[in-house]
């Protein structure tokens with residue numbers, strides 16, 4: 001009797017790109033024996049077409065080919081937002097160190113020397129395919145969180161696109177303070193997810209058309225710790241946890257949940273707090289209309305150094321002056337269509 005399984009086993013798919021038929025045939029035979037689903041392309045142009053048709057799990061890529069060489073293919077794929085996650089193995093002659101280095105510089109994940117050794121091929125492809133699978137799972141986790149963040153917004157028509165704007169403002173403020181690259185991503189993602197914990201707040205409180213009572217306010221304040229709790233078991237988002245937990249702390253220590261003060265509040269949370277406050281001030285809420293720009297500016301300046309980090313407030317003021325905030329808000333709206 002066979003063991004029942006809910007998961008449909010799928011053969012990993014490998015794309016072999018080489019202009020020499022003998023090389024392709026050899027690789028096809030070895031990889032086929034190893035249980036892979038193999039497709040082939042005989043130059044760079046064909047390779048890109050094949051990837052556009054169906055994304056493979058792995059690409060074995062020759063370098064010197066007519067029409068479009070392997071380095072150019074690698075560069076193109078590695079600058080694509082999703083295709084960059086497909087592992088690429090450059091195929092080189094064993095003594096060709098320069099090509100290897102060019103491949104690595106173009107973003108290749110590994111290289112394989114010709115003539116091919118089936119054992120080496122097996123080990124290297126297995127490692128990369130495993131990585132590919134893990135990456136795909138991390139990606140799926142992120143998407144679930146984003147879906148949750150959107151679900152929070154969908155419940156409350158007043159906060160539509162709030163999360164996306166906060167993420168984008170946080171990124172812009174961060175850039176002014178010198179945070180780029182991965183930090184910039186982190187500010188964006190932390191900004192988008194900052195109010196995720198509102199999923200745990202009942203409609204009667206979240207959507208209440210009047211001011212909240214003290215008790216209701218206390219429940220509302222649990223959303224930052226609730227958001228952290230939801231994400232706690234997800235290792236891929238460990239970096240945003242401080243943003244989610246601490247986005248309502250105040251530099252004077254009167255915020256929540258931990259009454260942290262000044263620099264003790266993680267910088268990501270200090271940045272998101274200002275981005276969040278600005279967007280909340282100028283947006284309509286169930287219990288009040290949005291402030292006009294002058295009033296919001298006055299409130300921001302009044303809270304600089306007590307509620308919010310003065311340096312971060314200065315950053316936002318600068319962006320407001322240069323029209324960056326309005327531009328970003330417009331982009332968010334047009335992206336949402």
Ligand SMILES: [Fe+2]
Pocket residue numbers: 194195223247248
């Ligand atoms: Fe919040």
Ligand SMILES: [Fe+2]
Pocket residue numbers: 162166194195276280
């Ligand atoms: Fe918020």
